[in-house]
Amino acid sequence: MQYTLEESFCVSMKIRGTGGRDDMYGTTSVQNQPADDMPDKKLLVPRYRADITAGSLKLSESRRIADLLLHKVDAAGWADAIVKRNILQARRPETARRLAQLIKSRLETLGPDIWELIRDGKGSVATHAVFAAAVKHSPLLGDFLALVVADQYQRFGKSLSNKMFSDYLDGCRERDPLMPAWTEETCLRVRSSVFQMLAQAGYIENTRNLKLQSVHVADPVVRCLKANREDYVLRCLQVTP
Numbered sequence: 199m200q201y202t203l204e205e206s207f208c209v210s211m212k213i214r215g216t217g218g219r220d221d222m223y224g225t226t227s228v229q230n231q232p233a234d235d236m237p238d239k240k241l242l243v244p245r246y247r248a249d250i251t252a253g254s255l256k257l258s259e260s261r262r263i264a265d266l267l268l269h270k271v272d273a274a275g276w277a278d279a280i281v282k283r284n285i286l287q288a289r290r291p292e293t294a295r296r297l298a299q300l301i302k303s304r305l306e307t308l309g310p311d312i313w314e315l316i317r318d319g320k321g322s323v324a325t326h327a328v329f330a331a332a333v334k335h336s337p338l339l340g341d342f343l344a345l346v347v348a349d350q351y352q353r354f355g356k357s358l359s360n361k362m363f364s365d366y367l368d369g370c371r372e373r374d375p376l377m378p379a380w381t382e383e384t385c386l387r388v389r390s391s392v393f394q395m396l397a398q399a400g401y402i403e404n405t406r407n408l409k410l411q412s413v414h415v416a417d418p419v420v421r422c423l424k425a426n427r428e429d430y431v432l433r434c435l436q437v438t439p
Contacts, residue, residue: 211389244376245262250336251387252300256395257316260328263301264313282333283416307334323416324433329399330419333434338435339392340364345400348437349408358396358408363389401438413438 228275251315262285266276280298281291288294305313308331315327333340367385371377380388393405401407415435423432 205323214360214377214410230245234332243266244378245371245374246341246377247336248378248384248388249300250332250338250391251292251384252296255328255332255398256297256301257325257398260301260331261317262286262325263298264317267302267305268310268317275352277354304331306327307331308428309426311426315418318349319416321416321419323418324429325399326416326419327422329433330423330431332395334428334431338370338388339395340430341370342392343401343434343437344430345369347396347410351437351439357410358393358402360389363392369381375376377386385426411438425431 204228262279271279271383276298279285280294284294286294286297288297288391305316312327312331316331317323318324319327333343346362347358349355350362364385366379367388390405393408395400396402397405400411403411408412419435421431423435
């Protein structure tokens with residue numbers, strides 16, 4: 199389903215509520231600010247980025263990066279772990295560095311409480327903790343949950359579709375004028391990454407049939423997000439009935 203700007207704003211208002219430090223956009227949306235309060239255009243960055251194509255949830259790798267973060271490893275220690283010891287088991291040092299940076303960027307959007315759940319959690323606890331970090335890091339993923347996946351659950355839809363994601367990307371371009379123009383290949387890679395994450399987190403049965411499933415977000419993850427007032431992330435995760 200493609201959303202107009204007005205429809206997207208209405209949906210976002212329903213999603214975000216009034217409490218917590220996060221609004222629909224994780225921070226105050228510049229689109230809703232008076233002209234005099236708009237920040238310098240040079241400081242504006244796209245809300246929607248394609249960096250999500252660099253990988254899926256990468257749970258085992260995220261556990262290792264979470265451990266490094268919790269131990270506050272310095273730059274030399276990072277280089278030793280990622281390149282010399284190759285703890286991510288990448289084929290090339292360049293690949294290891296890129297993957298480490300992606301996962302580190304994801305996890306740093308939250309904090310030590312989530313890192314501990316990622317490193318030490320079992321089963322769905324660790325998976326949902328990584329998924330929460332991915333949602334916070336990528337509004338492209340979070341807004342898809344909040345706008346499209348939630349809508350399908352509310353309509354008692356049975357599954358997602360490739361067209362739904364294509365229409366969603368069209369809506370993203372309306373909501374975010376700074377969104378770069380992506381090639382068809384990039385759009386396909388973004389879609390593949392998003393659907394893979396949804397499957398890994400349990401929201402869809404698999405990436406072939408895209409059948410929706412009910413998800414009970416692991417209680418420790420819910421408590422952690424509530425304690426840290428991560429309202430946007432929590433609402434994105436709790437879209438299932």
